[in-house]
Amino acid sequence: MNSGMNANHWDAIIIGGGPSGSSAAAILAEYGHRVLVLEREKFPRYHIGESLIPFTYQPLQRLGLIPKMKRSHFVKKYSVVFISRNGKASEPFYFYNRYDRDSVAQTWQVLRSEFDQLLLDNAREKGAHVIEEITVKELLREGDRVVGVRAQKKSGETIEYRAPITLDCSGKEAFTAVRNGWRTKDPYLSKVAVWTYYKGSKREPGIDEGATTVAYVPEKGWFWHIPQHDDMVSVGVVAEGKYLTRDGVRDPEQIFKREIEQNAWIKEHLSHGHSTGQYYLISEYTQHARHCGSEGLLLVGDAFAFLDPVFSSGLMLALKSGTAAGEEIHKAILARDFSPQRFTEYARYIREGIENMRKLVYAFYDPKFSFKKVIETRPEAAGEITDCLSGDVNKDYTPLWNHIRQFVSLPDDMALGGPLVGASGELAGKA
Numbered sequence: 001m002n003s004g005m006n007a008n009h010w011d012a013i014i015i016g017g018g019p020s021g022s023s024a025a026a027i028l029a030e031y032g033h034r035v036l037v038l039e040r041e042k043f044p045r046y047h048i049g050e051s052l053i054p055f056t057y058q059p060l061q062r063l064g065l066i067p068k069m070k071r072s073h074f075v076k077k078y079s080v081v082f083i084s085r086n087g088k089a090s091e092p093f094y095f096y097n098r099y100d101r102d103s104v105a106q107t108w109q110v111l112r113s114e115f116d117q118l119l120l121d122n123a124r125e126k127g128a129h130v131i132e133e134i135t136v137k138e139l140l141r142e143g144d145r146v147v148g149v150r151a152q153k154k155s156g157e158t159i160e161y162r163a164p165i166t167l168d169c170s171g172k173e174a175f176t177a178v179r180n181g182w183r184t185k186d187p188y189l190s191k192v193a194v195w196t197y198y199k200g201s202k203r204e205p206g207i208d209e210g211a212t213t214v215a216y217v218p219e220k221g222w223f224w225h226i227p228q229h230d231d232m233v234s235v236g237v238v239a240e241g242k243y244l245t246r247d248g249v250r251d252p253e254q255i256f257k258r259e260i261e262q263n264a265w266i267k268e269h270l271s272h273g274h275s276t277g278q279y280y281l282i283s284e285y286t287q288h289a290r291h292c293g294s295e296g297l298l299l300v301g302d303a304f305a306f307l308d309p310v311f312s313s314g315l316m317l318a319l320k321s322g323t324a325a326g327e328e329i330h331k332a333i334l335a336r337d338f339s340p341q342r343f344t345e346y347a348r349y350i351r352e353g354i355e356n357m358r359k360l361v362y363a364f365y366d367p368k369f370s371f372k373k374v375i376e377t378r379p380e381a382a383g384e385i386t387d388c389l390s391g392d393v394n395k396d397y398t399p400l401w402n403h404i405r406q407f408v409s410l411p412d413d414m415a416l417g418g419p420l421v422g423a424s425g426e427l428a429g430k431a
């Protein structure tokens with residue numbers, strides 16, 4: 001530890017300046033609280049996760065960012081298209097067939113370096129203090145209570161920051177869940193993703209230009225094809241590791257190129273452009289934290305839970321949990337009460353959304369599942385599935401799940417997420 005360490009006192013400390021951290025920071029700063037955001041990287045920084053879904057609109061609106069998004073050069077997304085294994089495209093599903101055309105029904109494909117910068121600048125403009133290139137190394141505790149963090153600058157200098165509440169918004173690295181042994185996996189969703197960027201890939205004309213395309217490959221694997229500005233396309237494949245690495249192929253570029261051959265639509269569209277040459281691989285990223293927090297600590301965004309990316313729910317959940325956490329912590333600061341019980345409702349709300357989305361993700365990966373069959377036998381299911389896929393996740397979907405269970409089995413809710421109360425490990429109510 002550096003002997004020149006100084007102490008800094010804040011109303012709230014936020015670990016990570018990604019979408020969840022910057023949205024929580026913006027809300028708290030707007031209420032006039034003294035908020036410190038500690039971010040390891042120097043923004044703008046690269047990040048995967050580029051497609052928004054319609055119900056990201058509400059948190060963006062709460063953050064006051066809709067006008068900036070409308071003025072931005074981010075490609076407008078009006079629809080999703082599914083491509084069968086033989087390369088045949090479904091009709092585009094247009095969000096405006098169900099939602100207001102001027103708001104929720106149009107969303108965006110973003111470049112994360114730019115989108116995350118926009119969010120972090122918004123937090124700064126509202127008064128949050130952001131320090132970049134500083135890594136949180138440790139939580140400071142007094143008994144069971146988290147009272148701040150110990151962080152290290154690039155220079156090696158170590159600093160302690162103190163606050164009655166710390167928000168862990170560290171993303172899928174899950175700073176707290178890993179250190180507290182709270183991280184749990186979702187075994188059935190242990191997929192691998194391999195991706196790259198193409199310039200000049202073919203895109204459809206008019207409002208179909210910004211469609212997200214989900215194209216199937218064997219073994220319930222799938223490609224994403226996400227058009228971005230400057231003629232770039234984010235394109236990746238997700239499947240079981242043993243399928244993607246069959247015959248001993250392990251190199252991300254070779255994996256990717258082999259899978260292109262598995263779907264005629266992807267092959268044809270990519271043949272019009274060229275890869276930028278860099279290939280990325282990530283494995284087993286789905287995770288759930290056993291607890292949403294404890295006294296003086298709250299987990300937000302991917303640090304709380306991250307689902308398979310098939311339905312692009314990550315940013316919606318990061319912004320939703322970020323804004324919800326901001327509101328909860330504002331109330332806690334006013335009440336001067338950071339006891340874990342306060343976070344029970346936050347955890348219930350976020351877990352409800354995750355569990356609903358998770359059921360659809362499980363269904364998607366079950367070879368016996370077909371949206372068509374489900375809708376043919378229960379016409380109301382079309383609207384319900386659309387709502388859930390669009391991110392309207394805090395609703396009672398019990399009738400839909402009961403119906404889908406006639407075709408495939410769906411997972412029960414995971415009995416986790418509630419705050420940890422005291423050293424005894426007692427739960428403050430199941431989330």
Ligand SMILES: Cc1cc2nc3c(=O)[nH]c(=O)nc-3n(C[C@H](O)[C@H](O)[C@H](O)COP(=O)(O)OP(=O)(O)OC[C@H]3O[C@@H](n4cnc5c(N)ncnc54)[C@H](O)[C@@H]3O)c2cc1C
Nearest residue numbers: 016018019020040049051136171301302309312314315318
């Ligand atoms: C393959 C793949 C595809 C995806 N596709 C989509 C998609 O199409 N649409 C979608 O909505 N989502 C998608 N996602 C998910 C999306 O990327 C995440 O849900 C989203 O980034 C979560 O935001 P966050 O703020 O919680 O975490 P992050 O965006 O990861 O931000 C966390 C921040 O914390 C910082 N940090 C971490 N540790 C520390 C530390 N110790 N000290 C200081 N700072 C720290 C990091 O530098 C980072 O900036 C995808 C994810 C994957 C893996």
